[in-house]
Amino acid sequence: MTKDMMRGFDLYQPANLENALNLTARLGKDAWLMAGGNDSLDWFKDRVKNPVALIDLLAIDSLKGIRETAEGIEIGATTTLTEIANSDLVKSRYNLLAEAASHVASPQIRNVSTIGGNLCQDARCWYYRAGLDCYRAGGKKCYADTPEGMNREHCLFAADRCVAVSPSDTAPALVALDATCLIHGPEGQRSVKAEDFFIGPAVDIERMTVLEENEILTAIQIPDRWAGANFYFEKVADRNTWDFALVNVACAMRLNNGTIEDVRIACSGVECVPKRLTVVESVVKGSPVDDEIAALAGKSAIRGATPLNYNHFKIPLLENLVKRAIRNS
Secondary structure (H helix, E strand, O other): OOOOOOOOOEEEOOOOHHHHHHHHHHHHHHEEEEOOOHHHHHHHHOOOOOOOEEEEOOOOHHHOOEEEOOOEEEEEOOOEHHHHHHOHHHHHHOHHHHHHHHOOOOHHHHHHOEHHHHHHOOOOOHHHHOOOOOHHHOOOOOOOOOOOOOOOOOOOOOOEOEOOOOOOOHHHHHHHOOOEEEEEEOOEEEEEEHHHHEOOOOOOOOOOEOOOOOOEEEEEEEEHHHOOOEEEEEEEOOOOOOOOOOEEEEEEEEEEOOEEEEEEEEEEOOOOOOEEOHHHHHHHOOOEOOHHHHHHHHHHHOOOOOOOOOOOOHHHHHHHHHHHHHHHO
């Protein structure tokens, strides 16, 4: 399916957000928003996506950088993952996000990949990426969820026609940190909690996020509530460099004399959206951190898991990652 070269398109490089929004309104479905381009260029090279126009957001200064606010910090959507991973401010207060960002792909990719792009990247199912007419592509079949389908990397929970998973490493960290996504569109600005930013196939099988056609993710805000908490992030992939997570876990925890006072925990690689493990949170809250409560957390995390033909291994993997997160946060 791979072609020698991508098809041509018109390139727009707006200098400010207002111009970018005007372009999205004028061009509509013909336009494609891009920042770092690692996800976008894959689509274009294989000629699976063929936009008429490309809107490059990298020249918009207001979308860049890490800023302190009265309530916490704000990160522009086109801030690179390397900037986030190396930021003294992020590492000192929200090291969970710095750790997650540092585990994305390779150093070269992190140097150009943006936090907004990492959150908004599309599903990584190879059937979908190859241009087959699956449900997510508007067809009437899931090629992965068949007796002969290759589904080792696919979901354990909440499948609804599509069984592809959220591929983001930073998404579960932002869910655990109770972050908020700022979105600009024709009607102005709106705020959406990170855990509500992603949508599963039961809501809209052709989208991964709540972003509407003419909207742009502009920033992520992280509240002071979790600044300096106990954090844990772990990613398991086939290769340490470049690969997407088979399962990852992100945990933010506050302790009081060894007792779990508050906790948020989320993971990716097991559901079509980053999965917040609210059952685990309720089980461990108010308990001391010990092997018994960690084991109970692990068992709670896998409750209701429904494996596919080739991903049964994800169940004990998820269980053990959650155990380690609770025990070592």
